[in-house]
Amino acid sequence: MKPLCFSENFKALRISSGATQKTLAEALQVSPRTLSLWEKGERIPTVEQALAVAERFGLTVEELFYGEEESLEKIPGMASMTELYKIGSGPSSSHTMGPEKACMIFKERYPNADRFAVTLYGSLAKTGEGHGTDRVIVKTLAPIPCAITFDTVTGDLPHPNTMELFAYRGKEEIARTRVYSVGGGAIRFEGESVAESKHIYDLDTFNDISAYCKKEGLRLWEYVYQVEGNDFKDYLMEIWKAMRRSIAAGLEDDGILPGGLNVHKKAKHLYNLQHVDETPETKTNRLISAYAFAVGEQNACGCRIVTAPTCGAAGVLPAVLYFQQKKGGYTDEEICRALATGGLIGNLIKTNASISGAECGCQAEVGSACAMAAAALAELFELSLDKIEYSAEIAIEHHLGLTCDPICGLVQIPCIERNAVAAMRAINAVNLSSFLSDTRKISLDKVIVTMRDTGRDLNRQYRETSEGGLAKIRIH
Ligand code: SF4
Numbered sequence: 012m013k014p015l016c017f018s019e020n021f022k023a024l025r026i027s028s029g030a031t032q033k034t035l036a037e038a039l040q041v042s043p044r045t046l047s048l049w050e051k052g053e054r055i056p057t058v059e060q061a062l063a064v065a066e067r068f069g070l071t072v073e074e075l076f077y078g079e080e081e082s083l084e085k086i087p088g089m090a091s092m093t094e095l096y097k098i099g100s101g102p103s104s105s106h107t108m109g110p111e112k113a114c115m116i117f118k119e120r121y122p123n124a125d126r127f128a129v130t131l132y133g134s135l136a137k138t139g140e141g142h143g144t145d146r147v148i149v150k151t152l153a154p155i156p157c158a159i160t161f162d163t164v165t166g167d168l169p170h171p172n173t174m175e176l177f178a179y180r181g182k183e184e185i186a187r188t189r190v191y192s193v194g195g196g197a198i199r200f201e202g203e204s205v206a207e208s209k210h211i212y213d214l215d216t217f218n219d220i221s222a223y224c225k226k227e228g229l230r231l232w233e234y235v236y237q238v239e240g241n242d243f244k245d246y247l248m249e250i251w252k253a254m255r256r257s258i259a260a261g262l263e264d265d266g267i268l269p270g271g272l273n274v275h276k277k278a279k280h281l282y283n284l285q286h287v288d289e290t291p292e293t294k295t296n297r298l299i300s301a302y303a304f305a306v307g308e309q310n311a312c313g314c315r316i317v318t319a320p321t322c323g324a325a326g327v328l329p330a331v332l333y334f335q336q337k338k339g340g341y342t343d344e345e346i347c348r349a350l351a352t353g354g355l356i357g358n359l360i361k362t363n364a365s366i367s368g369a370e371c372g373c374q375a376e377v378g379s380a381c382a383m384a385a386a387a388l389a390e391l392f393e394l395s396l397d398k399i400e401y402s403a404e405i406a407i408e409h410h411l412g413l414t415c416d417p418i419c420g421l422v423q424i425p426c427i428e429r430n431a432v433a434a435m436r437a438i439n440a441v442n443l444s445s446f447l448s449d450t451r452k453i454s455l456d457k458v459i460v461t462m463r464d465t466g467r468d469l470n471r472q473y474r475e476t477s478e479g480g481l482a483k484i485r486i487h
Pocket residue numbers: 323324367368372373374376377414415416417422423425426429475
């Protein structure tokens with residue numbers, strides 16, 4: 012793990028911005044003494060204060076605490092796509108998948124424990140109940156009992172998503188550790204070095220990958236299989252089966268989503284609803300929406316879904332591919348090839364921008380999912396490399412600036428509906444690209460970088476804080 016260096020970072024940022032301790036303290040609404048203690052390393056800011064400081068200097072909280080240079084240092088290439096497509100419990104990669112992973116590891120490390128306890132801090136404490144963080148922890152540690160504490164008071168946290176795990180044997184505490192859920196389901200155990208995922212792709216821009224594929228006469232999925240190895244087909248097949256399972260389960264389900272918003276599940280209703288004079292176009296949109304709702308609702312219920320690229324945006328890609336498989340009779344193998352191409356686009360976005368709503372807003376989640384679905388569909392249709400690129404580019408370009416503002420912090424409104432809209436939009440993007448790809452002026456790589464820059468410019472309220480936009484609406 013990178014060493015904490017908040018005090019040095021903060022001081023350097025203040026000095027380079029030309030601010031005095033007094034002026035910056037005023038701007039941040041803290042006392043000059045507090046600011047001085049931060050700079051001496053005798054105190055660290057609360058979560059709210061850290062977010063305000065990070066926003067002021069245009070950084071993420073992680074960059075603020077662990078160093079901008081190191082955080083932004085770009086390791087050439089890209090990680091395996093197995094880091095992108097993951098099967099896990101919804102509704103949030105940081106609030107359920109991360110804690111789930113942490114508990115699995117902790118349970119394995121202490122098989123003699125007869126009791127566990129977990130304390131949640133920061134955002135995990137504030138929105139953990141709504142996200143079902145406590146439920147997934149208890150389920151993962153079962154059958155060993157676990158007591159959960161939501162500590163919304165402690166403020167001096169190294170990361171907004173912090174949890175502390177305790178293992179007991181009888182009356183004795185046999186272990187305790189702090190874990191940070193740092194996004195996308197990734198976690199860090201305090202004091203342990205991070206096993207950085209190996210970058211198995213040498214190339215990390217669409218331009219370079221496209222040039223290589225053209226030279227070698229490869230399609231994008233063939234390039235992915237070449238890099239990932241022979242077993243990757245089987246991995247994708249498992250991913251596809253899990254996607255189909257979540258659609259099937261969602262179409263069977265009805266009732267109310269958990270969390271208190273009283274949102275009715277709609278996938279089954281959408282699937283069965285049919286007007287006598289329904290046009291083929293309306294039917295297409297209704298079914299695609301039903302599939303996207305099915306996955307979104309399963310995710311909101313904390314069921315198993317596939318991150319594509321995240322939990323909140325998990326419905327877009329499966330909805331498009333499932334609809335097309337049913338309509339066009341594509342084989343599972345062909346769908347896996349499409350998943351490989353869609354995943355490649357997701358990997359490029361993850362590497363060169365972000366797939367995190369907390370970092371770059373919903374454009375990074377649902378926008379990325381739409382680009383992945385468009386590229387996957389274009390691959391299924393065996394369109395040219397240029398048309399695949401254009402499809403993905405259109406899909407993400409028209410999500411630029413999309414904010415993340417889930418009501419009550421629940422991944423329900425606007426998230427589920429947004430998945431359906433993005434799935435329909437992905438199909439439109441492919442249609443448009445097949446007519447217009449010769450006229451395009453902007454590359455996919457450029458739009459990806461623009462999305463990153465736009466995300467960093469977004470006000471913090473619109474980056475998964477539940478403080479701005481629709482999230483300000485109170486629904487009971
Ligand atoms: S609004 Fe936020 S939580 Fe909902 S899908 Fe978009 S990024 Fe995820």
